[in-house]
Amino acid sequence: xxxxxxxxxxxxxxxxxxxxxxxxxxxxxxxxxxxxxxxxxxxxxxxxxxxxxxxxxxxxxxxxxxxxxxxxxxxxxxxxxxxxxxxxxxxxxxxxxxxxxxxxxxxxxxxxxxxxxxxxxxxxxxxxxxxxxxxxxxxxxxxxxxxxxxxxxxxxxxxxxxxxxxxxxxxxxxxxxxxxxxxxxxxxxxxxxxxxxxxxxxxxxxxxxxxxxxxxxxxxxxxxxxxxxxxxxxxxxxxxxxxxxxxxxxxxxxxxxxxxxxxxxxxxxxxxxxxxxxxxxxxxxxxxxxxxxxxxxxxxxxxxxxxxxxxxxxxxxxxxxxxxxxxxxxxxxxxxxxxxxxxxxxxxxxxxxxxxxxxxxxxxxxxxxxxxxxxxxxxxxxxxxxxxxxxxxxxxxxxxxxxxxxxxxxxxxxxxxxxxxxxxxxxxxxxxxxxxxxxxxxxxxxxxxxxxxxxxxxxxxxxxxxxxxxxxxxxxxxxxxxxxxxxxxxxxxxxxxxxxxxxxxxxxxxxxxxxxxxxxxxxxxxxxxxxxxxxxxxxxxxxxxxxxxxxxxxxxxxxxxxxxxxxxxxxxxxxxxxxxxxxxxxxxxxxxxxxxxxxxxxxxxxxxxxxxxxxxxxxxxxxxxxxxxxxxxxxxxxxxxxxxxxxxxxxxxxxxxxxxxxxxxxxxxxxxxxxxxxxxxxxxxxxxxxxxxxxxxxxxxxxxxxxxxxxxxxxxxxxxxxxxxxxxxxxxxxxxxxxxxxxxxxxxxxxxxxxxxxxxxxxxxxxxxxxxxxxxxxxxxxxxxxxxxxxx
Numbered sequence: 153x154x155x156x157x158x159x160x161x162x163x164x165x166x167x168x169x170x171x172x173x174x175x176x177x178x179x180x181x182x183x184x185x186x187x188x189x190x191x192x193x194x195x196x197x198x199x200x201x202x203x204x205x206x207x208x209x210x211x212x213x214x215x216x217x218x219x220x221x222x223x224x225x226x227x228x229x230x231x232x233x234x235x236x237x238x239x240x241x242x243x244x245x246x247x248x249x250x251x252x253x254x255x256x257x258x259x260x261x262x263x264x265x266x267x268x269x270x271x272x273x274x275x276x277x278x279x280x281x282x283x284x285x286x287x288x289x290x291x292x293x294x295x296x297x298x299x300x301x302x303x304x305x306x307x308x309x310x311x312x313x314x315x316x317x318x319x320x321x322x323x324x325x326x327x328x329x330x331x332x333x334x335x336x337x338x339x340x341x342x343x344x345x346x347x348x349x350x351x352x353x354x355x356x357x358x359x360x361x362x363x364x365x366x367x368x369x370x371x372x373x374x375x376x377x378x379x380x381x382x383x384x385x386x387x388x389x390x391x392x393x394x395x396x397x398x399x400x401x402x403x404x405x406x407x408x409x410x411x412x413x414x415x416x417x418x419x420x421x422x423x424x425x426x427x428x429x430x431x432x433x434x435x436x437x438x439x440x441x442x443x444x445x446x447x448x449x450x451x452x453x454x455x456x457x458x459x460x461x462x463x464x465x466x467x468x469x470x471x472x473x474x475x476x477x478x479x480x481x482x483x484x485x486x487x488x489x490x491x492x493x494x495x496x497x498x499x500x501x502x503x504x505x506x507x508x509x510x511x512x513x514x515x516x517x518x519x520x521x522x523x524x525x526x527x528x529x530x531x532x533x534x535x536x537x538x539x540x541x542x543x544x545x546x547x548x549x550x551x552x553x554x555x556x557x558x559x560x561x562x563x564x565x566x567x568x569x570x571x572x573x574x575x576x577x578x579x580x581x582x583x584x585x586x587x588x589x590x591x592x593x594x595x596x597x598x599x600x601x602x603x604x605x606x607x608x609x610x611x612x613x614x615x616x617x618x619x620x621x622x623x624x625x626x627x628x629x630x631x632x633x634x635x636x637x638x639x640x641x642x643x644x645x646x647x648x649x650x651x652x653x654x655x656x657x658x659x660x661x662x663x664x665x666x667x668x669x670x671x672x673x674x675x676x677x678x679x680x681x682x683x684x685x686x687x688x689x690x691x692x693x694x695x696x697x698x699x700x701x702x703x704x705x706x707x708x709x710x711x712x713x714x715x716x717x718x719x720x721x722x723x724x725x726x727x728x729x730x731x732x733x734x735x736x737x738x739x740x741x742x743x744x745x746x747x748x749x750x751x752x753x754x755x756x757x758x759x760x761x762x763x764x765x766x767x768x769x770x771x772x773x774x775x776x777x778x779x780x781x782x783x784x785x786x787x788x789x790x791x792x793x794x795x796x797x798x799x800x801x802x803x804x805x806x807x808x809x810x811x812x813x814x815x816x817x818x819x820x821x822x823x824x825x826x827x828x829x830x831x832x833x834x835x836x837x838x839x840x841x842x843x844x845x846x847x848x849x850x851x852x853x854x855x856x857x858x859x860x861x862x863x864x865x866x867x868x869x870x871x872x873x874x875x876x877x878x879x880x881x882x883x884x885x886x887x888x889x890x891x892x893x894x895x896x897x898x899x900x901x902x903x904x905x906x907x908x909x910x911x912x913x914x915x916x917x918x919x920x921x922x923x924x925x926x927x928x929x930x931x932x933x934x935x936x937x938x939x940x941x942x943x944x
Contacts, residue, residue: 183478183498183543186486196484199584204556205289207298207565209233213244217282236299237404239375243267243279244299247406247434248288249521249560250274251295260291270409272442274521277406295520296560298434300406312691313676313707316635319392319757322714326761326773326803330393330713332721336423337389337706338403338413339382339430341371348380350682360387360682366399368416375404384684384698385429385706391679392710392757393717399423407432411446414457418450424722426450427458427709428616429702433512434563435615436519437593438655444619445658451621456716456727458709460701461624461671462648464612467601469500470593471608473515473532473583480544483554485533485582487544488592490606499540499578501604502596504570509598511536513553513581516591516655517562523660528562530586534594536568537578544580551577558585576604591655599646611651611748613670618652623731624671627704628741628754629678631690640741641754643674647701650748671751673734674741675711677703708734711757718765720775725764733764768845771797772805772814780805781815785845788836791852792817793827795836812865817852822868823878828886831859856886863895873898 189196202211213231220229231238237245245268250257254271261269261276264284270277277300280288289297314320322328342365343352355361365386371378386398399421401413410432417423435441440448447457476489476496487498513534520527535544536551546552553564568577581592595612596603617624632642650670657663678688680695688697712730719725737760738753746752765773767785774784782789782796782805789796790813797803799814812819812826819826833855835848856862863870863877863886870877871894878884880895880902894900 182541183487184481184484186477186479189479189484196479197482199483199554199556202286202289203554204560205294205296206285207296207555208552209236209299210244210246210285210289210297213299214282214285217242221283237375238282239279240372242282244282244285245277245279245404245406246285246297246299247408248276248278248297249295250276251293253293256293257291260288260293264288268405268409270405270412272408272411272446274524275406275408275411275442277408277410279405298565300404300432312630313388313679313703314391316630316633316676317392317707317711317755317757318635318759319711319714322711322718322758322761325758325771326718326766328714328718328761330396330710330717332395333393333425333713333716334397334399334421334423334722335386335389335393335706335709335713336399336401336417336421336426337382337385338401338410338417338426338428339385339702340404341375341378341380341402342367342382342386342400343380344371344373344375344378345380346373348683352380352383355383355387355682358682361390362394362396362398364397366397366421368399368401368421369405369409369413370400371402371404379684381429381684381702384681385427385702387681388679388698388703388706389427389710389713392707393713396710396713403428403430407434407441407443411442414443414446414450418453418455423455424716425456425458425709425712427705429460429700429705431462431615431617433510433565433597434561436522436561436563437512437514437595437614437652438516438591439519439522439660440619440654440658441519441522441615443616444622447616447619448621451727454723454726456709456712456730457622458705458712459617459622459624460705461613461617461626461650463599463627463644463646463700464595464597464648465599465646466609466612466649467596467599467603468593468610468612469603469606469608470591470610472591473581473589475589480533480535480549480580480582482545483533483582483584485531485584488581488583497606498544498580499537500580500606501540501576502579503574503576503602503604504568505574505598505600506570506572509568509570509596509601511553511566511568511594511596513564513566513592513594515562515593518656518660519561519563520559521561523656523658525559526660527559528557530562530588530590531557531584532562532564532586532590532592533582533584534564534566535580535582536566537580538575540578544582549580562590593652610649612648613650614652618650618654618668618670620668621727623673623708623727623734624650624751625701625705625708626671626674626750627677627699627701628674628750629690629699630676631678633676633754634739640739641674643741643750644677644699644701647671647674647749650751669746669751670748672731673708673738673751674754675704675707676754677701677707679703679707708755711755711760714757715761715764718761718773718775720765724775729764733760737763767839768796769839770795772800772803776803776805783846787839787846788848789814790817790826791835791849792825793832793835793848793853793855794830799826810866819865820868820877822876824863824881824884824886825854826865828854828856828884829863829865829877831856831862831886833859854885858887861886861888861896870895871898871900873901875902 266278266280403410491497517528534553535549537549542548626647654666735752741750777784796814838847877895
């Protein structure tokens, strides 16, 4: 599951059922024109002053709460806007942007009774009393504020993803487990869902989580949106890297709290790898926001960061503002013309499913919350209307994004209610103020929405997943991979596409458009957990299956833990080296190489481990070869045609019983190379051609001329006839040639030899033998005659 944390306006509406067919363009005369607006004696409405300070969602919430309280009781209050994160004692989670000094703004929050305050640069996240929102907005130190809302976006247990990633092979073949590595996780919650079928304690008892999980911050029991999805992610991590240490921090207390949680996992929990599965809808599309900057900060400090790509497929429209000459009837903003031809069409028909579908609408201006003044120079609005035969007004367009944006952030957020049956609705966009025809873009956070016309099928991956430092992860169902007979793997239809351009740096200065290659990789989803989310017919068991890029990202993070362990531990590889190993060994899914849907492809754990921790591919890890005699960049260090891993079969860097020596061409010193004795007919190829890695040196290697017969490389005299194999195979080519005796037959004796060969004696033994012979001669010539004479 990929979570979406959003700021939306939810209004009650009865909508018509979805209809098919193309809509007719509304008659131009239905709308006031720009000229009509200039001549009008009845001025259009002005945007209320409070809309410059607080989001309409918060205005409506406080009004709703006051009306409820006026009835005599505050107990049991439930907002109509169920996406708001309402806490105990009538508090709501909000993000406040400081006008100047964030310390003064924090003090203002404290003065009205806010709690759980977390500050990052200009953004302060907090839980604040509902009945104090307008009072807080009027504080001079508050630039503007909006609610933080969360909704799920998800399409003895082991995840099936472990096998399809080939992580089980990486563990068994190379002895890996994630030992010594810490993975930090950011999600909604870890252990606050009292209705879940398992708890953190029972998961530890069953072995589905390790003991000693470090929880830095979690939601209180009963918090809205408390699903313990973070615990489900950590179960997947534990499956792939069972000995890795795990840490958790909630990311559902606002954008500033999320950013600080990233830093805390790195600095306080010493996380080597960090992974998250959520997005705030007000994260900048065209600029790196505070969460993206926090990601880059920990990555620059050495952490490896993985983020779910999103579940929005290509539910996005983008285009430069195109003036229609017509205006909406509320504030008089000029409407965007969707028709690129000679005609004019101010409506775009969309079909929405039942329930809520959130939309983030942004344009190409810098964010005040990121870079300070001047902020947005323009003010655009978005309207969702029920009829294309009526003007854009309050009666026809109940879903609105009318925030006053000039000097603030260029973003409008709105939620569309499809009712119980779905609906056909009409989207319009207008420019209230501004001279430039900005680049406009919206993303719909529901892959079931259909954009029926003027679709551009644009990128939906944005925000911190689009940061320079993050590795964005798409999803493929585990049963749609080669392990289940599907090759190439098939991308989940909802997996978000990359390609969103960065147009401004963090100071707000315009830059040459930067398109980052996102997502980089794909990992599996749909595997089992003990409690999350629900069972699927994808498998035969009754265990819950976890779908979405939220499930893919922790799989990738855990594979990174195996790679890091294999390479030598926590600081043994920089983030880009881990990312490159995953990307360069991934299975292509769409086009060859990178594409903006599946990135570099579906990751393979064993191949990625080898790419970084064993680049020469000899199955002996670098950290082992460095301490031994063999080379970490030479697959066949002694050039005998046997890889170092073939010779050091248990890969421990030692020459054990039953192993040949990877640093000695002829282990048994019989004059024949180990590879020749064991039937090798070809050298080991150079792993990277002209690169730094090496295979067998062909000027040293001697191929076996008869691989059907082999001698032992561990015993100099294979047939036990007293003659070394090299003495019998005179030309040392592994073949019984004319004029040679057979090293595999004791009855075959070299014709050139009159007696059996014995090993040459060392010099000291020869000297001792000579001394013995001289002594015998002395005895024979001197001692023995004297004794015989005396006896006479």
